[in-house]
Amino acid sequence: TDEQTALFTIFGATGDLAQRKLYPSLFRLFRKGFLNDSFAVIGTARRDWSNDVYRNAVSESIQSFQPTSTELAEFISHFYYQAHDVNNSEDYSLLQTLADTLDNKYNLKSNRIFYLAMAPHFFGTITQQLKEQGITTKDGFNRLIIEKPFGSDYQTALSLNNEINAAFEEDQIFRIDHYLGKEMIQNISAIRFGNPLFTSIWNNTYIDNVQVTLAEELGVEDRGGYYDTSGALKDMIQNHTLQVVSLLAMEPPKTFTERDIRSAKIAALNDIKLYSAEEVAENFVRGQYDANPNTGQLAYRQEPNVAPESQTETYVAGKLTIENQRWQGVPFFIRSGKRLSKKETIIHIVFKSDLNPFATKEAAGLLPNNILTIYIQPTEGFSLTLNGKEIGDNFKIEPLKLAFEHSSEALDNSPEAYEKLLLDCLKGDGTNFTHWDEVAQSWRIVDVIRQTWDKQTPDFPNYISGSNGPKCADDLLAKDHAIWI
Numbered sequence: 133t134d135e136q137t138a139l140f141t142i143f144g145a146t147g148d149l150a151q152r153k154l155y156p157s158l159f160r161l162f163r164k165g166f167l168n169d170s171f172a173v174i175g176t177a178r179r180d181w182s183n184d185v186y187r188n189a190v191s192e193s194i195q196s197f198q199p200t201s202t203e204l205a206e207f208i209s210h211f212y213y214q215a216h217d218v219n220n221s222e223d224y225s226l227l228q229t230l231a232d233t234l235d236n237k238y239n240l241k242s243n244r245i246f247y248l249a250m251a252p253h254f255f256g257t258i259t260q261q262l263k264e265q266g267i268t269t270k271d272g273f274n275r276l277i278i279e280k281p282f283g284s285d286y287q288t289a290l291s292l293n294n295e296i297n298a299a300f301e302e303d304q305i306f307r308i309d310h311y312l313g314k315e316m317i318q319n320i321s322a323i324r325f326g327n328p329l330f331t332s333i334w335n336n337t338y339i340d341n342v343q344v345t346l347a348e349e350l351g352v353e354d355r356g357g358y359y360d361t362s363g364a365l366k367d368m369i370q371n372h373t374l375q376v377v378s379l380l381a382m383e384p385p386k387t388f389t390e391r392d393i394r395s396a397k398i399a400a401l402n403d404i405k406l407y408s409a410e411e412v413a414e415n416f417v418r419g420q421y422d423a424n425p426n427t428g429q430l431a432y433r434q435e436p437n438v439a440p441e442s443q444t445e446t447y448v449a450g451k452l453t454i455e456n457q458r459w460q461g462v463p464f465f466i467r468s469g470k471r472l473s474k475k476e477t478i479i480h481i482v483f484k485s486d487l488n489p490f491a492t493k494e495a496a497g498l499l500p501n502n503i504l505t506i507y508i509q510p511t512e513g514f515s516l517t518l519n520g521k522e523i524g525d526n527f528k529i530e531p532l533k534l535a536f537e538h539s540s541e542a543l544d545n546s547p548e549a550y551e552k553l554l555l556d557c558l559k560g561d562g563t564n565f566t567h568w569d570e571v572a573q574s575w576r577i578v579d580v581i582r583q584t585w586d587k588q589t590p591d592f593p594n595y596i597s598g599s600n601g602p603k604c605a606d607d608l609l610a611k612d613h614a615i616w617i
């Protein structure tokens with residue numbers, strides 16, 4: 133395995149993300165040999181922890197991997213803690229000293245990755261201090277990993293980006309959209325461009341509509357405070373859903389390199405129609421979950437830290453129009469919501485149908501649509517729904533499914549999204565991170581929807597927890613003579 137060399141500095145090292153995702157991912161990279169002798173991690177946060185307390189916390193977060201005692205001791209010996217107040221500039225010089233010490237000790241070649249696992253309003257200050265106080269280096273690489281939300285609309289995203297750009301160039305910024313680290317999201321390009329069968333028909337001559345569903349069974353859990361200021365549109369559509377759409381809709385990249393893939397995705401996002409207020413009303417619907425007396429699930433408005441009259445949507449469905457030659461006339465239906473009947477991230481490419489040549493004159497009709505389904509999670513795989521002859525004496529056409537499916541949990545062979553993304557960042561590959569131009573255009577797309585909605589009072593709640601969402605989402609497709617698969 134090609135061992136990587138870097139110093140990680142994690143801001144927000146005592147937080148949830150670090151414990152649940154970052155330490156386990158670093159450990160997996162360590163186990164596979166991508167991280168070995170020449171790496172170190174500085175954890176920073178406000179709490180006054182010692183290295184030992186920090187190392188204990190790291191150990192706990194990787195218990196499920198059942199490391200041997202030697203393995204564990206070796207791994208955690210690379211972790212160092214530095215109490216840090218992001219607003220106190222003196223704290224940064226302590227950080228600089230520790231960084232330089234570790235650089236020498238582990239021979240880290242001045243390669244540095246700064247992971248900001250904290251609230252975005254600190255990003256500007258931190259990045260500025262990193263640069264001004266010489267914590268970024270001259271000789272090695274300097275990379276910044278940041279988490280969503282990246283702004284709350286186009287304007288706030290732009291100011292945030294300008295602040296960060298004062299210290300880091302675009303190619304040093306790695307904006308996480310953890311969906312891009314998922315095995316099956318990365319597989320979208322494989323199936324599109326690895327199969328001439330599909331490459332040749334991936335357009336409006338053959339495709340009737342595309343459906344992207346990001347359904348969750350969970351409610352807002354303990355994140356009511358954050359979620360009530362966000363809602364499904366900003367939480368799931370602006371980022372994950374539009375990323376998936378861009379991968380499905382983009383023109384074939386000239387080469388499969390970071391630059392060409394990103395520009396193909398940006399071009400696709402730029403071709404999504406920006407709706408007027410009337411078009412928003414026609415093409416987008418929203419919902420909010422209600423209590424389910426049978427299961428005891430609470431209504432969204434009863435959740436902790438949610439306003440009792442909240443108008444925040446927990447469900448969005450919409451029709452996107454992509455204005456280019458390939459997609460003229462092909463609706464992209466998208467939907468995402470919480471407290472639905474099950475967790476399911478799934479894509480359906482619905483092909484156009486034809487007259488059924490076997491139908492009798494009296495029962496003339498269309499053939500069932502051929503459908504390519506891409507299962508993202510929890511089931512992973514593909515299926516292709518084709519028509520065949522029903523077994524028996526008569527000649528009746530019926531849909532048959534060719535499927536390659538497995539459960540990611542059962543096989544446990546899909547590297548955790550964060551593990552893949554950290555490795556990409558170590559290698560300097562930004563393909564599976566969102567470029568500023570993608571973020572900017574995604575905000576422009578959702579801003580018009582948000583602004584329109586904010587002027588009207590929704591009729592909430594409008595779907596029962598554990599159901600398939602509000603009726604308006606079905607009505608939306610009916611207007612196009614389509615149904616959710």
Ligand code: BG6
Pocket residue numbers: 310348367368477
């Ligand atoms: C996050 C959202 O980005 O994605 C959460 O903030 C959501 O609200 C989560 O639950 C879903 O991610 P996954 O990987 O569980 O599908």
